[in-house]
Amino acid sequence: MAQVIVITNQKGGVGKTTTTVNLSGYLAREGMKVLLIDLDPQGNSTSGLGIDKNLVEKSMYDVLIREVPIQEIRLETSTDRLHLAPASMVLAAAEVELVSHLAREHRLKQSIEKIKHEYDYIIIDCPPSLGILTVNGLVGSDYILIPVQTEFYALEGLSQLLHTVQRIRVSLNPKLSLLGVLLTMYNKNTLLSRQVEEEVKKHFPNKVFETIIPRNIRLAEAPSYGKVIYQYDRFGKGANAYKSLAKEVHKKCKP
Numbered sequence: 001m002a003q004v005i006v007i008t009n010q011k012g013g014v015g016k017t018t019t020t021v022n023l024s025g026y027l028a029r030e031g032m033k034v035l036l037i038d039l040d041p042q043g044n045s046t047s048g049l050g051i052d053k054n055l056v057e058k059s060m061y062d063v064l065i066r067e068v069p070i071q072e073i074r075l076e077t078s079t080d081r082l083h084l085a086p087a088s089m090v091l092a093a094a095e096v097e098l099v100s101h102l103a104r105e106h107r108l109k110q111s112i113e114k115i116k117h118e119y120d121y122i123i124i125d126c127p128p129s130l131g132i133l134t135v136n137g138l139v140g141s142d143y144i145l146i147p148v149q150t151e152f153y154a155l156e157g158l159s160q161l162l163h164t165v166q167r168i169r170v171s172l173n174p175k176l177s178l179l180g181v182l183l184t185m186y187n188k189n190t191l192l193s194r195q196v197e198e199e200v201k202k203h204f205p206n207k208v209f210e211t212i213i214p215r216n217i218r219l220a221e222a223p224s225y226g227k228v229i230y231q232y233d234r235f236g237k238g239a240n241a242y243k244s245l246a247k248e249v250h251k252k253c254k255p
């Protein structure tokens with residue numbers, strides 16, 4: 001049965017998509033069967049895996065609104081054992097349309113239940129908001145991974161996110177637990193990065209991943225070639241960091 005991990009932070013540009021794609025890629029490379037679910041209408045995970053989101057015929061929109069099984073929309077990728085449930089532009093409409101559906105917060109969970117046995121990991125990329133798509137991600141998951149960019153205002157918005165997580169635990173998904181907080185775009189030469197690291201560790205004792213993702217231009221370039229980082233710069237420090245994150249995640253998820 002798959003472990004389901006949602007990667008979320010309602011702030012944009014903190015490294016959610018980069019983490020989703022590369023963590024999924026390395027878990028698959030380590031021999032796991034992985035499904036990446038792209039819940040962001042911007043479809044950056046979809047295009048980052050080399051799939052043109054404008055050519056996607058069926059997407060997570062169909063899963064959430066028309067109850068099409070994920071088996072019917074998933075695609076293979078250039079990485080063995082890594083499947084993608086793609087996003088498309090119309091997914092933006094799901095945010096509005098879901099509001100009038102029954103059990104709207106459970107749509108994703110119900111779809112995931114039917115394919116959980118086929119994978120070791122299901123990793124979900126979220127849009128930069130706490131709307132109904134993200135709520136579906138949180139309700140459908142076992143774990144939450146929060147990327148935090150090591151910049152000013154890193155902690156801004158996190159209390160709101162944790163409040164939402166708590167509310168979902170109480171009413172919709174009691175087993176949702178915080179897998180960890182991931183420091184991203186870290187620059188070890190700046191005082192600011194080190195200060196933010198201290199601050200985040202103070203707020204989340206024992207919950208910050210040992211692996212820290214450095215600022216690394218290769219990580220930003222890889223998606224424009226539709227490549228996971230190991231296909232683009234296998235021995236670089238960005239690649240090493242995500243490889244080590246995959247090991248850490250795998251260790252933490254083991255029962």
Ligand SMILES: Nc1ncnc2c1ncn2[C@@H]1O[C@H](COP(=O)(O)OP(=O)(O)O)[C@@H](O)[C@H]1O
Pocket residue numbers: 011012013014015016017018019044128184185186213214215216217219220221238
């Ligand atoms: N570790 C990193 N080093 C350098 N650039 C990064 C790194 N992580 C992400 N980026 C770049 O920063 C931008 C935002 O990252 P992204 O993963 O898309 O964030 P989000 O999904 O949270 O909006 C993208 O252009 C991405 O390529």
Ligand SMILES: [Mg+2]
Pocket residue numbers: 016017018040044126
């Ligand atoms: Mg993104």
